[in-house]
Amino acid sequence: MYQALRKLHSWSGLAVLPFVLVYAFSAARMAHPELLAERIDTRTFQAELRADPSDPQAVLRELRERHVVRGELKGVRRSGRTLTLHVVRPGTEYDIEVTAGTSVASVREHFGGVVRMLDRLHHAAGLWHGFAPTNVWGACVVLASLALIVLALSGAWLWLQRLRERRLGLLFLTTSLVYALTLLVLIRLQ
């Protein structure tokens, strides 16, 4: 039993290690954004368009097929004769403007640096996005979440079997349980 759980703990921990480190890094950075600035490069360019400029799905489909943009449609705005699409993938966003009667799309791309990318990955969850890589990431989020639960429970059980660390460990565990659970209950009851 001990060996089986040790392997489960070690293997699941190693499998989700990059995800856990990304979460720890981006959480620390979000808590203290003043420590590390994020960079976003913005560029504007024009793309020729054959699709009907009043049909947002057709516009997006064409721009995707021609690799002008990559991501999922997050918003559509109509203002007079102008249609604006907001397309997003983790770390990168596009604002696409198309005016009726023209065959040109004006694309403004906001390309985030690594820090921005990790920040956006921290917020990406769900399996129902219109962009396949985000769905694969969402599946990894589920696996990493399950692994964290497995790691916490198996880690506590493995510690229980180790006599040398039991006394001081009990102190750490009790302090953590009393502190965290008391606060959770008190905040929930407010």
Added chain:
Amino acid sequence: MLRYLQLLHIYAGLQTCIALLIFGVAGLVATWSARPGAVPPAEHTRRVPMRVDGQLNDQQLALRAWQTLHLPLTQPPPDFAISHDRAGDLTFRLYTPNGETQVTVLAREQALRVAAQPADLGHFLLSMHLQTFGPVAQGGSRLLKLWALYIELSIVALGVLGISGLALWLFLRRNERWAQLALGLGSGGFALLYFWMR
């Protein structure tokens, strides 16, 4: 050295095991909440009488409304959160881990409309996992500040656990085939996914 690394890994894990469970649950709740057709929690509306003074500006009126309600765990609404609805009434939203509350000042009726959307246990834990001393936090009370301390320590511990766990494996059991495979799959998968999304 190895012994100290082991102790660090064990004690950091024990100290933060509740946070690790909450982080895990938060990931699952965030995934489930993003499903199509997910309905927001039901809204409970009530009216609270309040004397509305025409001399007050928007910020002062919002502050008066917040003081009248005295909702636990909240802090005064920041300027950017204060707006007017279609009827022209002043309105603002308050967030706590227990849910969201939309407050509208009904000047003509000398009352507040308070629409509360209580969070279920899953969303409560999701919200608790993001309570830090940072700008996203809703830390208006001493309880939330004490909790933020625990979460911030746990974020550091998460990094420490990851790095010390990897070091322990490298020192003690780096020849385990299945462990090598797990690390390779995880790291390779992450790298592929990262560049696919880039």
